[in-house]
Structures are given as structure tokens and as C-alpha cells.
Amino acid sequence: MRFIIFLFLSLFFSKCFSQNLLQGIVTDKRGEPIFAVNLYLKSAKQKGTTSDFDGNFKLNIDNLNDTLIVSFLGFETKEIVLSSVNFSKNFVIILQENAQTLNEVIITARDPISEEFSVVKMDMLKDVYLNPISQGDPLLAITSLPASTTVNETANPSLRGSSSDRSRVILNGVPIYNPVRASSLNNQGFFSLFNPEIINNMYVYASNPPLTYGNTSAGLVEIQTIKNLESNQLQLSASLASTGFFLSQKLKEEVSFIQVYGNYQFSDAFIDIQEKQFPNISDFKTKDAGVNFHTKIGNKVEINSYNYFINENFNGFDEQFTYRGEVITKNKRFFSVNNIKYYTNKGVLNLNSSVNTSKQSFNFGNINAKNKTTQAYTSLDYKWLFKENLNFQFGASYDFQRNRFNGSAPTFFYALSPNSPNSVSETIISNTILETYLYAKWDINEQFALSTGVRGNIPTKNQDYYFSSQLGLKYKLNQKQSFLLSGGRYHNYSTPNFLARSYNLQSSNQIALDYKYSLNKTLITAATYYKNETSNQVNFFFTIDKVNTFGIELFFEHNFYKYFKFSFANSFINQMITIDNEKYKGQNDFAYLVKSTLQYNNPRLFSIALTYITRPGTYYNPIIGSTFDSNTSFYEPTFSEKLFSKQFNNYNRLDLSLSKYIKFKKNALITFASLNNIFNRKNESQILYDTDYLSNRFGFFQFRTIYFGITWQFDY
Secondary structure, three states, rough: HHHHHHHHHHHHHHHHHHOEEEEEEEOOOOOOOOOEEEEEEOOOOOEEEEEEOOEEEEOOOOOOEEEEEEEEEOEEEHHHHHHHOOOOEEEEOOOEEOOOEEEOOEEOOOOOOOOHHEEEOOOOHHHHHHOOOOOOOOOHHHOOOOOEEOOOOOOOOOOOOOOHHOEEEEEEOOOOOOOOOOOOOOOOOHHHHOOOOHHEEEEOOOOOOOOOOOOOOOEEEEEOEEEEEOOOOOEEEEEOEEEEEEEEEEEEEEOOOEEEEEEEOOOOOOOOHOOOHOOOOOEEEEEEEEEEEEEEEEOOEEEEEEEEEEEEEEEEEEOOOEEEEEEEEEEEEEEEEEEEEEOOEEEEEEEEEEEEHHHEEEEOEEEEEEEEEEEEEEEEEEEEEEEEEEEEEEEEEEEEEEEEEEEEOOOOOOOOOOOOEEEEEEEEEEEEEEEEEEEEEEEOOOEEEEEEEEEEEOOOOOOOOOEEEEEEEEEEEOEEEEEEEEEEEEEEOOOOOOOOOOOEEEEEEEEEEEEEEEEOOEEEEEEEEEEEEEEEEEEOOOOOOOOEEEEEEEEEEEEOOOOOEEEEEEEEEEEEEOOOOOOEEOOEEEEEOOOEEEEEEEOOOOOOEEEEEEOOOEEEEOOEEEHHHOOOOOEEEEEEEOOOOOOOOOOEEEEEEEEEEEEEEEEEEEEEEEEEEEOOOEEEEEEOOOOOOOOEEEOOOOOOOEEEEEEEEEEE
16 A cells, blocks of 8 residues: 555656656747757746757746746747646747837848848858857858858958958948958967957858948958847956956846957967977967947937957068068057947938057068058948838948058068168058949849849049949749849959058959758758959059959758768869969969868767868969179079969868867856867968079968867856
8 A cells, every 4th residue: 555655656746847847949930940049937047048059958847837038149039938838748949030120010120131142141159159160250260161262371351262352341331441460370269350259140242242332342241249138248268378358248128238358368378389380470469358339229229339459469580582580560459330220110220430540560671661540431321121022222431541651661672681771651642432322122022032233432532433233133943942143343442551552443343143952951052153353453563453263162061960060162263363464373273172071069068070171272473593683682583474383282281179068057168179280281371482592492371289278158
């Protein structure tokens, strides 16, 4: 009898406890699992959990009369009354993407009108944090895309064979010129100026950039900061070469918040443990800080202000022609980006403005260069939802830039020692870009969508008038496949530097066909494109007049065995440049450009990834002889009449990255480590010569390096 009572009570309590365990999965409307969703009780926020990489979650429930809160950035927060939930079944929660609703009109205020026609919309979690190539940096993450043709191991975006100066990086509607830090160091999030913690969306237009923005003739990267703060959080980080903090604080619930961060970077430990791997670095120190503030005024006005400051110092060595000497660079920069959004019944009015100032200096041999830059930008745009399937956006922009160059430069390009002849000069240049535009998107039906845009300038001073135009047609074959045909003519001004002290107008004619196939855990994309670019790009001793580029891209990605993902990208690029009516191979002329990654992401164990990149070497101009110059005591080199007739050896690089995420209550620890260029390949980056140019050797890209660090997160 006692045994029967004991058995009955055991079954009873077992049944009770099983009812109090809620388990299920969180997905989007397409059925894709969502990682790191917050699930907690309304009566006790400290009692919660997060979904894993497959969207699964488990949560013990004490009170069945409570309410479950489900929230994730970019999706609408959901409240679920637990008394209505069947605990005996796997509970499926579907989140809807967030949108701003006014008078029954849905205005996607955060997304660009041309989002449907972007080549890639990058996710901060999957494409940045979990991307081994990115090392946590949003711009460096772009180099993993098949459309990226960046070959110098920096984060400066080069898209589909075009130079990085033809593409623009836009932050909250404002162009950020020179978006990459001056120093070249392998560090988590170091390469660009942007902290991924402040970013909500990032769109990459590989070609045919939308004419809602100007001054770009190749591609465009659009970055938008977050508009909603899910929780208060403090982050403290330390790594082999830096320390930093990041604070996110709500000021008024669902109305305003502030984000503040700062970092200090130093070279001591980083260089000491691998000194032989960095023969050209002596010392570096960097301090940067950022503040992002967002608030709402009623239901119709949003204000955002982002302010950033950086102070960089670098000491090392460089070698040009036959001279090797010390390099000292310094840079102080501040910029402020401010936005006001006003929601009307039929659209959104945007006022964007920014100021940017910087002071740079560069010392090497007999070069003592200084550059002071001032920039002011203002734009006024209106996104108008004319009909449910027809949107317009129109506006005007004012972009003023001023550069002041002064200092000494070599009299003879081949004589660079401190005692060699030089000349002192000062140059002040300025440029004003005043433009108006109109852009339209028409969803013809469920299969066809058409976009078109025009943009023209109002000439100032001695400027030429130009007119840009574009047309895009998207065809959705079915839920799995789509095609995008786009083309247009574009214009931009080059960004001046100490060697090229002028603003030169450049233009581009281009056409592209993109294909996308998506099925469950497999993604396939393909593209072919052609560009005809006119250019005044100065390359030391000559000016590139034209660049013709034809390319084919292929990309394959597949998720398998639950935690594994494999991706493979390859690009074929045929590029010819024209100099004085003669044609030569371009820098981005590649028979192949392969990028492949194998990842294992298990939230209960660790994440590990192997990345392999290979391509042919770039072309360079060989020196075939020299003549001694008694005035400078240097040999004057004689270049081959056939430009770009030599090629560096093939580039090969294999990287390994490892990370671990540990969550306990309100705290989390993130540890990471990376081993770059595992096999210590000597990838040639430049050719160097002895005194009389009779023998040569090569300079190389990054050797094998190790980097590691840890981040502590506290939600409060």
C-alpha cells in the first residue's frame, strides 16, 4: 500500500514539474531559427534565458499565471500569457520584423527605399561576430563577400574590381570619407572606425549604388545605428593589444537611450611575443571614444546623434625604392553625425547633417607631410509612400570639403633620405558638391519590381555639370529564386591626398545581372557584370585614364550536421586599364579569387572556423636598370617600357579562429583567439631593390600572428 501511494505521488509531482518546464523554438516568419532571443518573465525579469544557435530554448516556470516576454533587436516584442500555453508540446514562437505604423500605413523608416535591390544585407551576428574573416569589424566582414576585391588586407571596401575611392561608406545617411584607421594591425574590430555594437543594419551594394546617395561611381556600404535598446548593458574587454569598455543605458523606457564606449590600444605585449613577425612596427598607441544618443519626441519625431573621436600614433619603418628609414604618423580626428526623422501620414522626412575634422602628419626620410581636413554635410530627404506598391524618395544634399596640405616633398622621387633635396609647399583646395535627386520603386506585382533614379549636380565655381541615372528590374521566379538586372551611369569626385592634391571628377557606366537561390540550409548566388570607368587616378608616375572590368561571381553556402557551415566563393575578373591610349593589365585582373570557410558553431561547446583565401599575384612595374646621379648620390631607376609586365607570386592564406560564449544569469563571458596565416606564407606585396637596382627582393603581407582576448558582459 505504501509503495502504491509513493508511486502515485512520484508520478503526480513528476507531472507537475514537467508542466512547469517550457521548451520550444523561436523563428522568424520564414521559419528560420533566431539566435540569442531574450525570453523572460514579466513579473521577474531576472528569470529568463536566451535561444541557442538553432533557436531552441528551455525555461522553468513557477507561476502559470505569469506572462512570457520575447524580445530581439529588429523584431517586435511579443507577450505570451502562460496560462494559454500547452506545456506538453514543443512551443513555437514566431517573431515579426519591426516596422513603424502610422495611420494604418507601414513605413519602413529604418530601411532604405532600395533595400530590395541591395546585393547583401549583412547581419551583425552571423556576418560580423561569427565571421572569422571579419575579426569583429563590420567593414572587414565585407571582404568575405564574393563581390569584394580588396587585395591589400585592409578594411577599405573595394567592390567588383573598382578602387576603394570610388565606393562610399554611409553612416545614418551621411558619407564618412576615409573610414579606415591609418594603422595596420590585426585586432578585434580595429580596422574601421565603426563599433559593431552601435550598428543595427548594414547594406552592401556591390555595383549600381542607389542614387539616393551621391559621390559614388562603384559601390556603396550603408550603415544604420540601432533605434531601440533592448536592455542596459556594461561590457569590459581586454586583449593582447587593447582594453576598452562599452555602456548601453536606457534614459527613458522606449523613448531614449545612450551608448558610450572607449578603447585604448597599445603595442607592448602584441609586438613583444612575436617581434620577428612585425619587422616594420616599433610602437603604436591609439585612443578612441564614441557617444551615440537616441530619443523620440512624441510619436512622430526621432533624433539621433553620434559623435566619435580618435587619436592615433604609429612608429615603425618603411622602404621605398632603395631607402629604408623610420616612419612616424599621427592622426587626430573628430566627426559628428546628427539626424532628425519626422513621420507624416504618408512618409518620412529626414534631415541629416555632419561635421568632420582631422589633422594628419607623415614623416619618412625627406618627406614631412601635413594635412588638415574639414568637411560639412547636410541633406534633406522625403520618403513618400504614394501607394501601397509605389514609393518615391527625393531630396537634396550639400557636401563641402576643404584640404590644406603643407610640408616638404622629395625633389627627386628616387632620393628619399633625410639629406636628399626636397621642396616645401602649401596647397589649399576645396570642393562643394550640391546635388538633387529623385528615386522611385514600383512593385508591379508579386514577381516584378522596378526601381529607377536620377541625380544631378548644381555646378559651383568651375565644376562641370553631370547627370547620373539608373534602372533596376527584379524578377522573382518563385519563393526560392530571383534575378536582378541593373545598370546606370554614375559620378564621383576623387578624395585628395598628399600626392594627388586635387578633386577629380570620375564617371562609370555599368551593368550587372545577379541571381539568388535559397532553399532551407543552402544558398547559391551568381553574378556577371561589366564596368567602363573613366578615371584621373594618379599612380606615382602616370595617370590611369580608363578602367574596363568584366567579372563573374559564384557563391555557395550550406549548413549541415546541425552545427557545421561551409561556404565557397570564386570570382573571375578580366580588367584592363588605359594609360596614354595604351592598354595594360589592371591590378584586379584575376583568373580566380577563391574564399572558402568551414565553421563549427556549437553554443554549448565553442565556435571554430578555418578560412582559406587564394588568388594570383597582382601586377607591378619592373625596374630594368639605373643611372648614378651625382647630385643626389642616388641611382635613378629606369622602368620597363611595358608597364605592369611583371606579376607577384600567388597569394595563399589560411586562418584559424576560435571563440567561446559562456552565459550565467546576467553575466556573459566571450573569449576569442585567432591564428592568422597559419603556414606563415610569404605573400608578396611589393618589390624592393638594392642601391644600384641590380638585385631585388620582396616585401610581404602579414606573417603568421596570434591574437586573443576576452569580453565580459553584464546586463542590468
